[in-house]
Ligand SMILES: Nc1ncnc2c1ncn2[C@@H]1O[C@H](COP(=O)(O)OP(=O)(O)OP(=O)(O)O)[C@@H](O)[C@H]1O
């Protein structure tokens with residue numbers, strides 16, 4: 001639990017900054033609203049206010065600052081508002097037995113999670129296979145590695161719509177498959193790099209030792225290279241699962257998607273409901289945190305069982 | 311002399327490096343008989359490790375002939391002719407001490423019971439009985455090195471090749487391990503090739519001391535030890551011991567003079 005303290009401190013700092021930022025971000029909206037409901041604000045018209053900095057607006061209308069924290073459609077909602085919206089679309093719906101309704105974020109999170117996990121499994125498998133090929137073949141090392149690196153320089157937002165269009169051209173129904181492919185595309189690289197490093201981790205003397213036993217290539221792999229790579233693998237998996245989630249959400253952004261956290265973000269944007277965007281964002285962040293934490297736990301347990309950590 | 315185990319004649323080895331060829335071994339001729347304890351001593355870079363690796367078939371000489379048990383080093387290795395102890399213990403951190411010792415046995419396909427039996431026996435031999443279930447990080451450096459010796463002994467090879475196995479240990483632990491190694495050698499009658507930088511260690515352990523010098527790496531002197539097989543630690547204060555040590559030191563100096 002010693003680890004919790006720094007985390008909580010950072011969290012508190014973030015929340016504080018967030019609260020402080022709400023007033024300047026929303027003061028214009030608050031003044032517009034007050035003006036429409038007939039209260040006196042300075043300057044009096046939106047046009048006149050346009051050239052005045054938010055700091056001056058706040059100084060000239062101290063009475064309206066509180067209203068900046070209670071807007072229905074704020075530019076920047078308060079953490080409370082986001083939390084409230086999140087609860088309304090998750091816990092509250094679950095309590096009413098409608099967790100899987102299309103309006104529930106639980107449903108959308110489940111859609112995103114499914115693609116994320118498929119992409120993660122696919123990407124991890126590809127990454128590990130690629131790493132084995134690279135470590136065991138110089139030719140593959142020289143030919144595959146540059147492409148793997150180049151693949152990561154192509155912005156995923158440019159690639160995602162192409163993958164979606166292509167897969168629908170191929171007659172693949174729905175978004176699940178292309179989303180998983182995009183997720184795998186982002187996930188395989190960290191796994192590949194980590195596993196190459198891990199499989200190459202054994203010192204020359206450790207390889208020599210096995211050679212003095214005339215060990216076969218398979219034995220070297222199973223008894224030395226694979227166990228050596230486990231810590232590296234887990235580090236990569238944690239990066240990989242977060243990348244998968246990002247990939248899935250990016251895959252849900254192009255128009256046409258109706259379910260998933262990414263679609264919620266897009267729809268929130270189109271319909272001008274910032275609270276929905278923020279709630280979906282927070283849900284995505286929580287999901288990423290949970291997935292990484294889970295892998296971290298798995299890493300600890302595995303390494304402990306392997307005797308590698310005190 | 312007793313039966314020849316290792317026979318090197320005019321051995322040459324040149325490494326091709328980016329900075330040009332490195333003549334690691336030049337015209338090295340040496341025969342090692344069964345049950346010999348041969349130490350290799352010489353300044354850094356004189357080819358001690360390289361020679362040991364050639365015997366083990368880990369390095370291929372570029373000239374001369376080398377036979378181990380009458381076979382090529384490669385064949386001998388496949389027949390499990392030797393156990394090799396590296397300078398670093400190199401135990402696998404994810405295996406317990408017993409599992410580390412069983413590593414060669416697993417690879418060589420010994421049965422489970424046989425693995426168990428042999429691991430118990432060699433761990434007892436190096437005084438690590440009761441530590442089999444511990445992980446390497448739970449053991450001191452000296453204990454780890456003993457475990458790595460147990461690992462090399464587990465499959466009962468006739469030859470033990472050791473490359474500065476005690477180099478990283480303090481004097482007291484080293485003395486203790488030297489004593490144990492001698493006792494083990496006396497009991498098992500193995501042939502041992504042992505690299506060291508320490509003159510007293512070489513003289514205390516060996517039946518023969520091979521002095522080498524660098525650039526190119528070659529043998530400058532071979533000293534037969536007149537010391538008896540039975541050697542308590544305080545033999546190191548006897549005139550015979552000091553005489554051998556003196557000759558080794560002279561040999562090393564001569565190599566250096568040639569070098570300079
Ligand atoms: N794989 C290699 N490639 C190139 N040069 C090498 C290689 N291995 C050893 N050498 C060179 O061969 C020479 C002999 O090296 P070696 O390791 O046998 O020396 P050594 O006597 O064991 O030294 P030390 O006492 O420092 O362990 C050195 O000059 C070394 O740089």
Ligand SMILES: [Mg+2]
Pocket residue numbers: 358359360473
């Ligand atoms: Mg050496």
